[in-house]
Amino acid sequence: MKKSRFTEEQIAFSREQLDSKEALRYSRLQIGLIIPLNRLLNVNILKSQYYRSLKQMKTITKRTLIAFILVAFFPGLGLASTEKPNIILIFMDNFAYGELGCYGGGITRGAATPEIDKLADEGFRSTNFNVEAQCTPSRANLMTGRYAIRTGNSKVPGDLNLPYGLTQWEYTMPEMLSDAGYSTAMYGKWHLGSKPGRFPTDQGFDEWWGIPNSSNISEWVDNPRIPADILSKIPAPQILTSVKNGEATPVKSFDLKQKASMDGELTDMTIDYIDKHAKDNKPFFVFLSYTNTHVPRIPAPEFDGKTGNGTWADLLLQLDTYVGNIMASLNTNDIYDNTIVIFSSDNGGDFYEDNSFPGMWRGTYFTGLEGSLRVPFIIRWPGKIPARSVSNEILLESDVFVTLAAVAGGTLPTDRIYDGKNELDFLMGKTPKSQQEVVIAYVADQIHAVKWRNWKGVFNEVEVGYGSPVKEYLTPVVYDLYMDPREEKPYTKEGLQGNSWVISPILMALKAHLKTLEEEPPIKEGTVDPYIPNKTK
Numbered sequence: 138m139k140k141s142r143f144t145e146e147q148i149a150f151s152r153e154q155l156d157s158k159e160a161l162r163y164s165r166l167q168i169g170l171i172i173p174l175n176r177l178l179n180v181n182i183l184k185s186q187y188y189r190s191l192k193q194m195k196t197i198t199k200r201t202l203i204a205f206i207l208v209a210f211f212p213g214l215g216l217a218s219t220e221k222p223n224i225i226l227i228f229m230d231n232f233a234y235g236e237l238g239c240y241g242g243g244i245t246r247g248a249a250t251p252e253i254d255k256l257a258d259e260g261f262r263s264t265n266f267n268v269e270a271q272c273t274p275s276r277a278n279l280m281t282g283r284y285a286i287r288t289g290n291s292k293v294p295g296d297l298n299l300p301y302g303l304t305q306w307e308y309t310m311p312e313m314l315s316d317a318g319y320s321t322a323m324y325g326k327w328h329l330g331s332k333p334g335r336f337p338t339d340q341g342f343d344e345w346w347g348i349p350n351s352s353n354i355s356e357w358v359d360n361p362r363i364p365a366d367i368l369s370k371i372p373a374p375q376i377l378t379s380v381k382n383g384e385a386t387p388v389k390s391f392d393l394k395q396k397a398s399m400d401g402e403l404t405d406m407t408i409d410y411i412d413k414h415a416k417d418n419k420p421f422f423v424f425l426s427y428t429n430t431h432v433p434r435i436p437a438p439e440f441d442g443k444t445g446n447g448t449w450a451d452l453l454l455q456l457d458t459y460v461g462n463i464m465a466s467l468n469t470n471d472i473y474d475n476t477i478v479i480f481s482s483d484n485g486g487d488f489y490e491d492n493s494f495p496g497m498w499r500g501t502y503f504t505g506l507e508g509s510l511r512v513p514f515i516i517r518w519p520g521k522i523p524a525r526s527v528s529n530e531i532l533l534e535s536d537v538f539v540t541l542a543a544v545a546g547g548t549l550p551t552d553r554i555y556d557g558k559n560e561l562d563f564l565m566g567k568t569p570k571s572q573q574e575v576v577i578a579y580v581a582d583q584i585h586a587v588k589w590r591n592w593k594g595v596f597n598e599v600e601v602g603y604g605s606p607v608k609e610y611l612t613p614v615v616y617d618l619y620m621d622p623r624e625e626k627p628y629t630k631e632g633l634q635g636n637s638w639v640i641s642p643i644l645m646a647l648k649a650h651l652k653t654l655e656e657e658p659p660i661k662e663g664t665v666d667p668y669i670p671n672k673t674k
């Protein structure tokens with residue numbers, strides 16, 4: 138008989154969970170736990186009877202908890218400033234798992250992507266990189282190494298006049314890299330605040346050129362149906378630029394024509410920056426946040442119609458060409474090997490008819506489905522990260538921050554919870570396992586699913602991100618993502634049957650996460666600066 142990896146207590150707990158009468162009994166006992174936590178978090182996550190008996194779990198090990206609150210401290214790699222690698226982080230918008238050739242897309246989507254595929258050939262490609270389900274939370278997570286709910290940015294703000302975005306208390310990726318001796322620049326979409334004090338150059342970047350909010354507002358400019366009195370009250374669709382701690386000034390209107398040429402301009406600016414800084418005695422970091430794959434999807438005139446295979450194929454050709462141009466400039470400047478290039482996306486495809494293709498997964502952004510959470514992730518660092526490595530080990534978006542801190546010799550503050558882990562040894566092929574085995578899948582401030590290894594427990598579900606009701610399950614629906622990657626058959630013979638034990642580690646992971654929210658209460662949406670945390674410890 139195969140030896141179980143779970144203790145008798147854990148298995149017994151799982152059995153207990155499956156006994157609904159017992160669960161109901163516990164629910165009466167546990168109601169006191171749920172209400173304050175709900176109120177505290179303002180999160181509608183604790184409704185089913187499974188949650189109600191969470192407190193019955195006595196098997197949360199101290200180690201799990203410590204892992205969550207452990208504050209990362211990295212002494213760095215002992216590299217002198219000039220030896221530290223440059224970093225270019227290419228971040229896509231609503232760009233799903235199945236677009237690139239190296240992820241099964243490319244020619245099957247009407248346009249080969251040889252330049253981006255080459256990045257994967259030169260380094261590491263993940264098949265299990267997990268992001269948050271919407272633009273703003275995903276970007277908050279990326280910039281802080283923490284689940285967005287902690288930062289007060291669990292959802293895209295409906296009212297752009299709100300003071301959304303990161304408080305000054307957050308220690309951002311560009312702040313960390315600046316402190317580690319990097320020059321920093323951002324080009325493109327921010328979507329983490331459009332008020333003074335919340336722009337990229339208020340959050341650590343030396344310079345920025347781009348849009349504070351999202352791409353769809355380019356459709357407002359020539360729209361005759363927007364009344365003038367309203368147009369004056371909503372954020373103007375325009376491109377802004379600023380330098381560190383300076384005032385953001387308008388550059389030009391962000392209209393549909395500009396939308397088409399946007400990514401080309403961002404690419405040119407990135408190449409100019411590389412040319413200017415390649416010979417500096419300090420390393421650089423560029424956050425290149427592309428816009429053209431977000432609606433309205435309009436290829437640049439020189440790519441429009443070029444493949445003959447439709448808009449997406451034209452956009453893929455355009456993107457691949459731009460990435461190739463950036464890589465060529467690294468070569469010309471003789472910094473090809475000493476520059477880390479990361480390619481990823483903020484979330485899966487949107488819900489419009491011409492949306493991005495999720496490949497083998499199902500679902501769109503604003504959902505907890507795999508097509509929303511799993512996006513391409515490629516990182517290449519020649520000579521350090523082995524070429525052509527591929528892994529299905531769980532990685533989190535927040536790992537990028539903590540791993541780059543390890544690369545750059547950055548130091549992380551010890552007064553807050555980080556969700557990201559240092560994955561450098563894993564990426565460099567020194568360890569076969571990543572540091573993560575759990576994904577908490579938020580959709581706005583609601584936990585929709587908890588992934589644990591290849592299993593996924595779904596507590597709330599929406600089919601399409603906008604306009605479809607949330608289905609709340611009284612008992613978590615469990616999928617084996619090996620057997621059922623499209624999350625369609627939870628109750629088949631090969632599915633949960635015989636594997637009800639899995640509910641136990643899934644609930645343990647959930648409980649461990651909730652405990653961290655209790656220890657460090659999330660910053661409230663719309664919090665203005667100065668923010669000082671109210672310590673509960």
Ligand SMILES: [Ca+2]
Nearest residue numbers: 230231272483
């Ligand atoms: Ca997005």
